[in-house]
Amino acid sequence: MCNSSYRVLEYCAAEEAVSPLGPEARKECVTAEAALAQSPLLRCKCHRGNRREEHCLTVYWTVRFSNSYYELESSPYEDLETDQMWAIQNSRLAAIVSGSSIVTEWDNPCLEAAQACGLYEKCGNLRSEYVLACTKRVSGTDTCNRQKCHKALRRFLDRVPEEYSFAVLFCQCSNALCGERRRMAIVPSCSFEEKEKPNCLYLQQICLKDELCKSRLADFHSKCQPSPISTTGCLRENGAACLKSYSGLIGYYELESSPYEDLETDQMWAIQNSRLAAIVSGSSIVTEWDNPCLEAAQACGLYEKCGNLRSEYVLACTKRVSGTDTCNRQKCHKALRRFLDRVPEEYSFAVLFCQCSNALCGERRRMAIVPSCSFEEKEKPNCLYLQQICLKDELCKSRLADFHSKCQPSPISTTGCLRENGAACLKSYSGLIGTIMTPNYQSNSSSEVSQWCSCEGSGNKQQECDKILTMFTQNICLGEQRIITATASPMSVAPISNLSSKPE
Known part of the structure; x- marks a missing residue:
């Protein structure tokens, strides 16, 4: 009896979704609903977020056919948490x-940089892309796709203006929480770390076989040559250029001249220096509230x-x-x-x-x-x-x-x-x-x-x-x-x- 009445109601609910039922058909449906009035189905509830939530909800609303469009004062979800558990919650x-x-309430320039990035559409979108690429596991394994992760990271760093990307990379920290945020910025579990550390010479050898990696490394060596007598610590007196070449690295090293053209003149870099200095010093581009x-x-x-x-x-x-x-x-x-x-x-x-x-x-x-x-x-x-x-x-x-x-x-x-x-x-x-x-x-x-x-x-x-x-x-x-x-x-x-x- 319960099964046949429920099947009638299933049909009624499906037909009603297409067009209103006629008087005779609705009467038959209401009769079937009345037959289920004492059924355990009428007391069933569903669990939010469950894999079969939508199927359960179909059952719930089917047995409440006549009032399904208006019965909003009772919840179809079970109260898994008792009053005692809610008190704890x-x-x-x-x-x-x-x-x-x-989390602690320390100042966190790295969080502020992430906020600024999120409010700028290009930065937010490309950052979300690389985070997803670097955290998504390859099907059937517990590892990421490092190649896709690196590619997404390069897109972020190559296409997002430095005042946003550099703020994320080089934010200045005075506490461990901020420092951890900065360390995690490039999703190191995929983009950086391995189970064992390879020999640096081997790492460099692999890099030099890849033209992109070799070029980025050459650019870094050209722009970041140190000098103990320079006021900036850089042989080329251009810290901003060094930061830019550092951000371009996804590998490691050779050459003393850069394959990249200096699109920015020294004068333009001098202007950039003042902007990047504020970022790296911790003078964030957003307020410190x-x-x-x-x-x-x-x-x-x-x-x-x-x-x-x-x-x-x-x-x-x-x-x-x-x-x-x-x-x-x-x-x-x-x-x-x-x-x-x-x-x-x-x-x-x-x-x-x-x-x-x-x-x-x-x-x-x-x-x-x-x-x-x-x-x-x-x-x-x-x-x-x-x-x-x-x-x-x-x-x-x-x-x-x-x-x-x-x-x-x-x-x-x-x-x-x-x-x-x-x-x-x-x-x-x-x-x-x-x-x-x-x-x-x-x-x-x-x-x-x-x-x-x-x-x-x-x-x-x-x-x-x-x-x-x-x-x-x-x-x-x-x-x-x-x-x-x-x-x-x-x-x-x-x-x-x-x-x-x-x-x-």
Whole structure:
């Protein structure tokens, strides 16, 4: 009986997706649904991020056929975390969201250089390319493709202006965390290190058989000849030229004259010297304000799974479809969901919910999901239309139902959340990212979030449309998180809708 009723509902759901069913057909479908009212299927829940998540969601919404388009107050996802487990998570997430970063708060010019690179499209794209090339494993092995890694690194260094690439390579550090960032800049596990160190003569011999490597090495020897009596330490009195030739090396050595033409005259190099000196001295090209979002990106980069999946979604969301000036939004959304479903919250939430006190940090946070592809369109659609599209997709509908269930606001709750569980709300909010209902920060100067839609032209459905928007823009469960007292010291969860924390 259960099996036959379910098969009828499967047919009903499939037909309804094409066109509305007639009265008689719908009556038969509702009868089948009623027959399953006491079935264990009605109590089944799904696990977010599971390999068979979408299949499970199909079952979930099929047995709720008659209300499937409107039942958004209960979540299709199981509560794997009990209240006790969430209480433990709260203390971890509080530190993340409050800006009490999981990495130290030392000055880190290398992080600032990475931020500047990310804000410049060419630098960000080419950096993502080489990171992906150098971290991706060859199928069936545990090793990278060093040739592809080297090629991608050369593209980055040859095509990105020195004020960005040199800032990444030569940032000046005063602590170990910054130094580790600088050391990891070229992904040394693939581009530099091997299980055993070969003899330097052998390495040079291999290089001299390759014209590109030999040429780069000759350029380095020509430009970086040392001199103990020179004021710069360089025989040619041109430190900037030495840095440029150093960055061109992907091998090792010969020759006393360079095969490369001096396109820059001494006068032009003198101008460059002043620019590069500022970079190498640690006088960064971006401001030195505290930037928890940069620190979160650093922590993500040092954790292999987070770094790899973040590089994947950045590349997917910035790569243009052949012959067009647009991205593949479907691939972008899928890569974003992989990142948020598979990376532990202490890393992914640090990237999403880092607390900012200045516009530079705010811009980093706003750009975290590559909004030009994942979020924005040329024109804002009506929010009712956006939700209508979402409700026709089982994954999107499920994530939206989870958000409505976990983020219901309550003015009398101490946390602002009806369920008294801000951490669960944050998790369900992050679940919407990578769907057509993707929310994001509206500017770099506040923490207000919304969807990319408006309620203009809603007519007699204005209130219904406003309700969709206010679940984000005026939701106190998102906006007013709570003070969580840890065993050592109190840490507050940063409100999403206000820039600075607002303790109760």
